[in-house]
Amino acid sequence: MLQSLEELVDALSTLPTIGKKSAWRLALYLLERPEEESVHLANTIEKARKKITRCSVCFNYSEHNICDICSSIARDNTLICIVEKPSDLFSIEKSGRYRGMYHVLGGVLSPLNGITAEKLHITQLEKRIRESKPCEIIIALGGSSDSETTALYLGRLLKNQGIRISRLARGLPAGTELEYVDHITLTQALNERTDI
Ligand SMILES: [Zn+2]
Structure with missing residues (x-):
């Protein structure tokens, strides 16, 4: 099996409610779609992780030190x-x-x-x-x-x-x-x- 495909399946199957079978389906879906879509998804996840922190007062997710x-x-x-x-x-x-x-x-x-x-x-x-x-x-x-x-x-x-x-x-x-x-x-x- 392709090693990078196997890694992608493993990574996707760490998500909640995603079993090995669904992870396979998702991985193949991503490969079938235009490459930009996967890049956009990866960038969006990265951006959200970088921008979203915890509110210092209530500990809700926030893009600022104090949430809205x-x-x-x-x-x-x-x-x-x-x-x-x-x-x-x-x-x-x-x-x-x-x-x-x-x-x-x-x-x-x-x-x-x-x-x-x-x-x-x-x-x-x-x-x-x-x-x-x-x-x-x-x-x-x-x-x-x-x-x-x-x-x-x-x-x-x-x-x-x-x-x-x-x-x-x-x-x-x-x-x-x-x-x-x-x-x-x-x-x-x-x-x-x-x-x-
Ligand atoms: Zn807050």
């Missing part, structure tokens, strides 16, 4: 919604109903996999809360047991600071990642959030 949400005067900065990862933030943004700020944890606690509080953006969250004194923190994590543990941990950590702490209403399917929840269910879970 954190720097927007139209957003309610008394409200901070804690999410696991940027894709969850995008899901809530797509629902179009939430006008507060975010804080991306960068994962959820999972001691068995070595994910401890120090590995998440929790210290930064505490500092941010001390400095910006929000009125409410909404814990918007998914339905897995690790998410559950993380929500309880955060609830305990942040209580007694005179801030309302709430979490998404039950009713989200158990074990579901937030990013796969439909907009209506997500909006409902946000609107019917409960205090902890």
Whole structure:
């Protein structure tokens, strides 16, 4: 087999949901298309990787030191919604109903996999809360047991600071990642959030 083709298949099969068979199909598709298309794709990936960094406040993806949400005067900065990862933030943004700020944890606690509080953006969250004194923190994590543990941990950590702490209403399917929840269910879970 051609070595470079094999390498391309291997590289493509590292992508999520792309098995060896799909990787083959994609590799052959790319070879059949005009060369400029592959060059454009490679350049676009490279450009995005170079330009996109993390917001220094909320850790969302951003092309600037501070992201558009954190720097927007139209957003309610008394409200901070804690999410696991940027894709969850995008899901809530797509629902179009939430006008507060975010804080991306960068994962959820999972001691068995070595994910401890120090590995998440929790210290930064505490500092941010001390400095910006929000009125409410909404814990918007998914339905897995690790998410559950993380929500309880955060609830305990942040209580007694005179801030309302709430979490998404039950009713989200158990074990579901937030990013796969439909907009209506997500909006409902946000609107019917409960205090902890
Ligand atoms: Zn930000």
